[in-house]
Amino acid sequence: MSSPGPLIRAAAGIGRGVEGVAYGVAGATALFGGLLLALPAALRGSVRARRSDFVDALAEAGYRALPIVTVVNFLVGGILAFVGAVQLVRFGAGIYVANLVGIAVVREMAAVMTAIVMAGRTGASFAARLATMQGNEEVDALVVLGISPVEHLVLPRAAALTITLPLLYLYGCAVGLLGGLAVSALLLDVGTAAFVGQLREALNADQFVIGFVKCLAFGAFLGVTSCHVGLRAGRSAAEVGRATTSAVVIGIVGIIAIDAAFALFLNALHV
Amino acid sequence: MLFMFDDRSPTRAPSIEVRGLTMAFAARVIMRDVDFTVKPGSILALIGGSGSGKSTILRAMVGLLRPASGSVAYDGADYWSSPPADRTALARRFGVLFQGGALWSSLTLEENVILPMQMLGRGTRRDWTTKARERLEMVGLADAAARLPAEISGGMRKRAGIARALALDPSVLFLDEPSAGLDPIASRRLDDLLLSLREHLGASIVIVTHELASVFAIADTCVFLDAGTQTALPQDRPTELRDHGPTPLVRAFLRREDPNERRSAP
Ligand SMILES: Nc1ncnc2c1ncn2[C@@H]1O[C@H](COP(=O)(O)OP(=O)(O)OP(=O)(O)O)[C@@H](O)[C@H]1O
Numbered sequence A: 001m002s003s004p005g006p007l008i009r010a011a012a013g014i015g016r017g018v019e020g021v022a023y024g025v026a027g028a029t030a031l032f033g034g035l036l037l038a039l040p041a042a043l044r045g046s047v048r049a050r051r052s053d054f055v056d057a058l059a060e061a062g063y064r065a066l067p068i069v070t071v072v073n074f075l076v077g078g079i080l081a082f083v084g085a086v087q088l089v090r091f092g093a094g095i096y097v098a099n100l101v102g103i104a105v106v107r108e109m110a111a112v113m114t115a116i117v118m119a120g121r122t123g124a125s126f127a128a129r130l131a132t133m134q135g136n137e138e139v140d141a142l143v144v145l146g147i148s149p150v151e152h153l154v155l156p157r158a159a160a161l162t163i164t165l166p167l168l169y170l171y172g173c174a175v176g177l178l179g180g181l182a183v184s185a186l187l188l189d190v191g192t193a194a195f196v197g198q199l200r201e202a203l204n205a206d207q208f209v210i211g212f213v214k215c216l217a218f219g220a221f222l223g224v225t226s227c228h229v230g231l232r233a234g235r236s237a238a239e240v241g242r243a244t245t246s247a248v249v250i251g252i253v254g255i256i257a258i259d260a261a262f263a264l265f266l267n268a269l270h271v
Numbered sequence B: 001m002l003f004m005f006d007d008r009s010p011t012r013a014p015s016i017e018v019r020g021l022t023m024a025f026a027a028r029v030i031m032r033d034v035d036f037t038v039k040p041g042s043i044l045a046l047i048g049g050s051g052s053g054k055s056t057i058l059r060a061m062v063g064l065l066r067p068a069s070g071s072v073a074y075d076g077a078d079y080w081s082s083p084p085a086d087r088t089a090l091a092r093r094f095g096v097l098f099q100g101g102a103l104w105s106s107l108t109l110e111e112n113v114i115l116p117m118q119m120l121g122r123g124t125r126r127d128w129t130t131k132a133r134e135r136l137e138m139v140g141l142a143d144a145a146a147r148l149p150a151e152i153s154g155g156m157r158k159r160a161g162i163a164r165a166l167a168l169d170p171s172v173l174f175l176d177e178p179s180a181g182l183d184p185i186a187s188r189r190l191d192d193l194l195l196s197l198r199e200h201l202g203a204s205i206v207i208v209t210h211e212l213a214s215v216f217a218i219a220d221t222c223v224f225l226d227a228g229t230q231t232a233l234p235q236d237r238p239t240e241l242r243d244h245g246p247t248p249l250v251r252a253f254l255r256r257e258d259p260n261e262r263r264s265a266p
């Protein structure tokens, strides 16, 4: 028989890719299930993890991310205001920049941008850390003691990210709106009071609840997948780099997919 | 040198029977049909050339790598076909030193020894600290207790790994090249430590080592893995294997000779 043609090889490649994704999804789902099983124990405080690991993860996924979350959200708020202003002023509707910035930041941008920043920052660092531990047999050293790596390593990190991401989102909203306000004040004849007044009309608590809930989902997703990718790494230094890259890629694609799913779902509910 | 251990009735070491153990990575077989027995309170040395599969067999014994076939039975019950709860209960009685030390890199040496007690044992932090200090003292690392694994030498890492393996007063110790990287005196002290562990705790010890002096000094029996044939020679006393071993390779190995070198008659 001759060697397989390009079509067959491409089909085989796609098959392998799908298989890889399927294994990844199955593994991450199993990990998520393991976490849910460990949750009651965690809430009782009898989980086999170190409190200091949790505190470190909170710091890593929390206040240490503030500078970059500030910069990114401020700029995104400013950019939205700038784009909006250029268009709206032509119709004499400059004041509606506040509506645009308000809805876009609170409902979408603060949530998605903050989550993407955290995927590149904290997700990558979790994956690299766990992949390194896997390579040094540090994970095996836990397993032989009967300590579950999911409970000991993944739970504190995933929990920390699930807690901090929604809080960072609220902070990101404030900074993003501030960025919008700053640009509007510079470019348009919109005073601070008018801008804030307009914002109040445009925004209601629902918008914040939607963003907040999305960030809970983003946080859990990022925490679980980045740890999962780290734990699945092989035993070489190159694997650490590979795990970090895939954690970031999977994180970003996943966030956008989850966001799209939320959009469809909310649309169906007419929210 | 005198070593002190808890008198709290140490659990008796289980008998270990390895039968027909075949280890493979994907389709690549590393070792086939390995048989040996570790009687309670005895010391078995796993020896063989580099890459012959010693660490791999150890991984099958401690529950990290499922064998392709064969069994590892503790007190008659096969580890790999036991329910997870039984495996975990059994694993709590193991002390394992990994070839690379495998210390938890974000924890100090003292915290490394404390963690198993903190996660699995009872008692208070003060008990754990006292015991961790004792264990580190045993391996001569009392002064380095507050250092991180990255801040100590390779031999120190090995010794810290031994201290950690002893944290839960194990009844079976698995040591992967504990004396690699140790100076002759430290290596001799380690032999003494292992003998006294056996004497005071009744612990069984499975040791992988390239240190022949240590094999002859402490091992009751010895299993030689031959990478060429991918089989293990029948278990025997080290001196027996050296003097009357079934293959030239094992006799040369234990005499530290090159089997290919032609020896001219004197
Ligand atoms: N994860 C793995 N994947 C594939 N092959 C492996 C893996 N780990 C080990 N091997 C192979 O298995 C064989 C036995 O390895 P093992 O680490 O058990 O050797 P060893 O006897 O402990 O050697 P050393 O004395 O050098 O530590 C080697 O040929 C090695 O290449």
Ligand SMILES: [Mg+2]
Binding pocket: B054, B055, B056, B099, B176
């Ligand atoms: Mg080895």
